[in-house]
Amino acid sequence: MLQTDLTKLLGIQVPIVQGGMQWVGLPKLVAAVSNAGGVITALTQPSPTALRHAIRETRALTDKPFGVNITLLPTITPPDYEGYARAAVEEGVVIFETAGSNPGPLIKFFKSRGCLVIHKCTTIRHAESAEKMGVDILSIDGFECAGYPGEDDIGGLVLLARAAKELKIPYIASGGIADGQGLAAALALGAAGVNMGTRFMCTVESSIHENIKQKIVQSTERDTIHIFRTLHNTTRVFKNKVSMEVVEIEKRPGGAKFEDVRDLVSGERGRLKWRKSRIWSAGITVGLIDDIPTCRELLERMERDAEGIIGRMSSLVIPRVKSKL
Ligand code: NAD
Known part of the structure; x- marks a missing residue:
């Protein structure tokens, strides 16, 4: 088993989190992932009341931990962010994933209610300011990611190495991860686990077409x-x-x-137009994905592959031979 700060803080078995995905983060997928950590994407629900129902539906499908994502982005019709946050807290949700601009008030609200907050961001300066706001885990989102990579264009390799130097709290790697190799690489870069979106879109339990x-x-x-x-x-x-x-x-x-x-x-x-021509977020991990497994098959395979890679890596280290000169 892989035990990290993420598995310990969230009480999950595999250090993998399914991140917020508008129109995709629905109860069936969230419950299927929740041996690792699944999150319901709040704004996919048309209202705070509908979010309450989605939380209850998820709870009926799993007794494992799951959370709720709220992402703050430019939007055509501004959602009632506060209403969604309050509804989720009142339903007893204790894990939240926040992302996007000006998350301060939301983070403050969740922390005042004793919740655990994973904040996703694409720069070290934003990570540091979220750290000051008291979030528990940072999700460091590299340029490879689906959706919103920010405007700095820094790939995960450098961003995570910077996170290792600068951050004091646990962080997970987001963007560019779809297999056990990616998970092992993220752990090598000091991450406590990974966040995946596109990989979970392409599973049996995902409701996309x-x-x-x-x-x-x-x-x-x-x-x-x-x-x-x-x-x-x-x-x-x-x-x-x-x-x-x-x-x-x-x-x-x-x-x-x-x-x-x-x-x-x-x-x-x-x-x-989900079936026809439409815009849909996708990360460059589409190039790594070549099957449609169940979430369980995917998580077991990633865990097994990462453990195998970490084992092989440690066998690369051999005793240094002393020079006779
Ligand atoms: P939408 O129909 O409001 O907008 C469609 C797209 O246009 C989105 O990418 C949005 O960011 C962008 N957009 C809207 N107004 C803009 C502006 N003035 N300038 C630049 N870009 C603009 O969004 P939607 O797809 O129906 O999403 C609904 C809600 O879900 C929004 O509030 C959005 O912020 C949020 N969301 C969440 C996630 C997530 O991962 N949790 C991902 C995408 C969107």
Whole structure:
């Protein structure tokens, strides 16, 4: 078994967390992951009351720990963040994943209620300020990630090595991890575990359309693209007709305003057209994913592979032979 600060703090068996994923982080997937740590994505639920139902539904499916994600991003219709937070706390949730801009008030609220907060961020300066706010675990999100990598473009290898030097509290690696090799590498970089999104999208229990799972299996690491670079809300999504159209509009002389792409990108469109052309977040791990396992099969395989790699790594160290000169 792999025992780390993450497994100890969360009371989970495998040092793997399933992160927030809008339209994907639903009870069935969360419960399936929760031998590791699954999180319900709050804003996927249409209201705080619906979130209460999702929490109860998850609890009926698992007796293992799970949490709730709240991500604060530019949005077409601002959600009632406070209402979602209050509903989840009142339902007895004690683990939260926060991400996005200006998370201070949310973190303060969760900490005042004795909850454990995992805060996801893409820079060391944001990690340090969340550390000062009293979060318990940082989720360090490298440029490889799906969704929002921030604007600094620093890959996980350097970001995690920096985290090892600068951070005082436990951190987990996010972005670019989809297998046991990635888990072992993250632990080698001082992380207490990993956070995965895209890999969990492509599991039996994930509710996304089968065609999208097949697309992930067939894809290479070159099949994602960044939209919203020019709007300073960079987002890594799957490369398809719609996302390429967004990027073309952004390249127009004089640039684009959000209104110029709004109809192509809105989450509502995504929900309605899930089967057809839509924008969907995907990390470059699409190039590493070539099957659709159950969450249990995936977690067992990653744990076994990481343990094997760590064992082999330690056999690389042999006693130093003393020179006779
Ligand atoms: P949406 O329909 O409001 O917006 C679609 C996309 O456009 C999103 O990527 C959003 O960030 C972006 N956007 C909206 N207004 C913008 C602006 N003025 N400038 C630049 N970009 C803008 O979003 P949605 O997909 O329906 O998501 C609904 C909620 O879920 C939002 O509040 C969003 O912040 C949140 N979310 C959470 C996660 C997560 O992992 N938990 C991921 C994505 C979105």
